[in-house]
Amino acid sequence: MIGAALxxxxxxxxxxxxxxxxxxxxxxxFAVVTVLFPLGYTPELDKLxxxxxxxxxxxxxxxxxxxxxxxxxxxxQDGTLEQxxxxxxxxxxxALAKTAAHWLxxxxxxxxxxxxxGIALGVPGSAMPGILSSLALGTVTxxxxxxxxxxxxxxxxxxxxxxxxxxxxxxxxxxxxxARATELAIAGEGLSGALYLLxxxxxxxxTLAPLAVAAALRIGSE
Amino acid sequence: MDGYAAYLWPAYLLxxxxxxxxxxxxxxxxxxxxxxxxRRIVADREEGA
Amino acid sequence: xxxGLRFAVSGGHCLQVVGDxxxxxxxxxxxxxxLLEPDEGEVRWNxxxxxxxxxxxxxxxxxxxxxxxxxxxxxxxxxxxxxxxxRGSLPASDVEPAIDSALVEVGAAALGDRLVRSLSTGQRRRxxxxxxxxxxxxxxxxxxxxxxxxxxxxxxxxxxxAAQLDTGGVVVAATHQDLGLAPERCPRLLxxxxx
Amino acid sequence: MDWTWFHKFGSPPHVYRLARTLxxxxxxxxxxxxxxxxxxxxxxxxxxxxxxxxFRIVYVHAPSAWLSTMVYAVMASAAAVGLIWRMKVAHAVAxxxxxxxxxxxxxxxxxxxxxxxxxxxxxxxxxPRLVAQLVLLFLFLGYIGLRSAIDDLGRADRASAVLAIVxxxxxxxxxxxxxxxxxxxxxxxxxxxxRPSMPMDMLAPLxxxxxxxxxxxxxxxxxxxxxxxxxxxxxxxWVKEVVS
Numbered sequence: 001m002i003g004a005a006l007x008x009x010x011x012x013x014x015x016x017x018x019x020x021x022x023x024x025x026x027x028x029x030f031a032v033v034t035v036l037f038p039l040g041y042t043p044e045l046d047k048l049x050x051x052x053x054x055x056x057x058x059x060x061x062x063x064x065x066x067x068x069x070x071x072x073x074x075x076x077q078d079g080t081l082e083q084x085x086x087x088x089x090x091x092x093x094x095a096l097a098k099t100a101a102h103w104l105x106x107x108x109x110x111x112x113x114x115x116x117x118g119i120a121l122g123v124p125g126s127a128m129p130g131i132l133s134s135l136a137l138g139t140v141t142x143x144x145x146x147x148x149x150x151x152x153x154x155x156x157x158x159x160x161x162x163x164x165x166x167x168x169x170x171x172x173x174x175x176x177x178x179a180r181a182t183e184l185a186i187a188g189e190g191l192s193g194a195l196y197l198l199x200x201x202x203x204x205x206x207t208l209a210p211l212a213v214a215a216a217l218r219i220g221s222e
Numbered sequence: 223m224d225g226y227a228a229y230l231w232p233a234y235l236l237x238x239x240x241x242x243x244x245x246x247x248x249x250x251x252x253x254x255x256x257x258x259x260x261r262r263i264v265a266d267r268e269e270g271a
Numbered sequence: 272x273x274x275g276l277r278f279a280v281s282g283g284h285c286l287q288v289v290g291d292x293x294x295x296x297x298x299x300x301x302x303x304x305x306l307l308e309p310d311e312g313e314v315r316w317n318x319x320x321x322x323x324x325x326x327x328x329x330x331x332x333x334x335x336x337x338x339x340x341x342x343x344x345x346x347x348x349x350x351x352x353x354x355x356x357x358r359g360s361l362p363a364s365d366v367e368p369a370i371d372s373a374l375v376e377v378g379a380a381a382l383g384d385r386l387v388r389s390l391s392t393g394q395r396r397r398x399x400x401x402x403x404x405x406x407x408x409x410x411x412x413x414x415x416x417x418x419x420x421x422x423x424x425x426x427x428x429x430x431x432x433a434a435q436l437d438t439g440g441v442v443v444a445a446t447h448q449d450l451g452l453a454p455e456r457c458p459r460l461l462x463x464x465x466x
Numbered sequence: 467m468d469w470t471w472f473h474k475f476g477s478p479p480h481v482y483r484l485a486r487t488l489x490x491x492x493x494x495x496x497x498x499x500x501x502x503x504x505x506x507x508x509x510x511x512x513x514x515x516x517x518x519x520x521f522r523i524v525y526v527h528a529p530s531a532w533l534s535t536m537v538y539a540v541m542a543s544a545a546a547v548g549l550i551w552r553m554k555v556a557h558a559v560a561x562x563x564x565x566x567x568x569x570x571x572x573x574x575x576x577x578x579x580x581x582x583x584x585x586x587x588x589x590x591x592x593x594p595r596l597v598a599q600l601v602l603l604f605l606f607l608g609y610i611g612l613r614s615a616i617d618d619l620g621r622a623d624r625a626s627a628v629l630a631i632v633x634x635x636x637x638x639x640x641x642x643x644x645x646x647x648x649x650x651x652x653x654x655x656x657x658x659x660x661r662p663s664m665p666m667d668m669l670a671p672l673x674x675x676x677x678x679x680x681x682x683x684x685x686x687x688x689x690x691x692x693x694x695x696x697x698x699x700x701x702x703x704w705v706k707e708v709v710s
Contacts, residue, residue: 001359003356003359004356004357004358004359006356007353007356007357008357011342011345011349011353014345014349015342015344015345018344018345019344078338078340078341078342078343079336079338079339079340079341080340080341080342082306082334082336082340083340083354083357084357085306086304086305086306086329086332086333086334087329087357087358088326088327088329088330088358089326089357089358089359090326094357148628148632152612152625152628152629153612153615156612156615156616157615158615159615162608162611162612162615165604165607165608165611166608166611166612166629168604169601169604169605169608169640170632170633170636170640172601172640172643172644173636173639173640173642173643176643176644176646176647177643177646180647180650197643197646201639204639208635212628212631212632215549215624215628216625216628219621219624219625219628220621220625221306222306222307222308222618222620222621225518225584226518226519226520226522226584227519229520229523229580229581229583229584230519230520230522230523230580232580233523233526233527233576233577233580233581234508234526236526236573236576236577236580237526237527237530237573237577238526240530240569240570240572240573241500241682243569244566244569244682244686245686247565248686248689248690248693249689251689251690251693251694252689252690252692252693252696254693255692255693255694255696255697255700256696256709258696258697258700259696259700259705259706259709260709260710262700262701262705263705263706263709263710266701
């Protein structure tokens, strides 16, 4: 079972390396959305610093969501999803492996990029460790919750819009705790409370979301 | 109803409109489902004949 | 889709499913594989219901749909390696030799290191046949196994099916083409449109 | 243990007939309770010492808010039963709940805003309960959207069931996170009647409204369930009997 899950993870990473453009797209999206705020609001760093937590988190949320739409679609189209369904392995483990690949390819790069964008929003350097750790934890939950939505909307008309409608309300807790952690980091206060909550969400999602994804994938490939 | 009438009545009106809508739409759904089932029976009978 | 269908296949036997387009050949195979659930009735394997025995049963069969499950951006060999790792049926040291011999067997030795993207439909089918050859499963569920294959490829399928039956396996194939087996060994199941 | 009752609940004709028999038993008490509570709430209950007559919105706001959460819970439970025991009638119950739930969630939002405006002087305040209701409305809309986007009924039933279960698991977390968020940002909340002892003539109409709305939901659900079962079973022999 672990071997099969690792094989799925390795395959998805290898596929991403063969088409690096797909990995870069969510990152570019993240940057573009963040850059729009100074243009749409004000270039004054003092004011931008106040909205930086919300901007970073909403932009990361949307970037992660956009890339999730195709999480299972290609596998469904070329038949390898069915191959996984019939492999005699627990589907939840394979789903977790696919989500882990998604996090490594999207959540982690988004996290690493956030400090750079944070500088553009006037975030002080002392806040960077807090931003990195909160986003690293939060994007795990985002990938998992989004994977449930992606599995449910697999092969559905206008699946992208629906994916947003299904997934975004479920990401409210991550957004609340994540943005708060970032706010505290910028203010230079202790943020361990918010990080604990983010970690709890991530653990909860890792435990339950793969089961929901597996159920949804079985239903979707009928 | 001191100064609150302008808020109180719309709230009551809206809630009772929602109650009414629920009754009407449920009844309409049932009526339509029955009509549809009847049409199906007529169609089956004509096919059989 | 279809109703009133009842059949049994025992070890060493084949079942050839024939019928018009839309008669439900693929639906039947997918139901046997447990991908679809029958509205009524059940599929049994060794007396146990397939849908309650999910994972155990899945290791007993391999399903090959009419589209070979291959990733365009991987080579044939990488695809085969993934399929083996997914099933976990071979120890790591045996993987490469097994892949080599399977590729030779299906006449695709030269194709293994090319990206699947660059292969023709028939060549992809050959890679899929190599995957079938590599999977130790007693039941083969094959949807249109010989479509898009040239005469040599069809002969490969026929000999693979014969070998599978000789070892006591079961093959259920949906195809109109002859698999080169004696009729008593491979009865036909005709699916007709519901009239 | 005797499971025949369970299988009976899985049988569409039985459910259809049972729903038809039970509807008036819920509908009439619901109507009587709501009308009585209306009289008690608008005429008999004294004005609130702080909020004056404005507090009377509670008699329509609270029952709608209560129903919205309860309907979601009923919907998710029915969906879970349908998913686990493959009971088609349970899926029909879940499908019937969505529209009712969404309408009451919307009603509770608007009445909440109507309550808030005279208190806060603005139509929308980021009150945690309003926000939670808004998220609940999105959950209902997502459920309805997913259902309508899948053509195959069996798939739509099961996919939406997974969504409803995911939603109901998340709902407490969402509520908690919104409360937590509010406790940091300190917005005032007036939509609470959390006085230690609400006088009986204020409380009684509220309790009657809550019960009345619950029974009302049951009655509407039963009618919708009949429609849903008929739609799913058209062509079955028992349908001919009940409609002709």
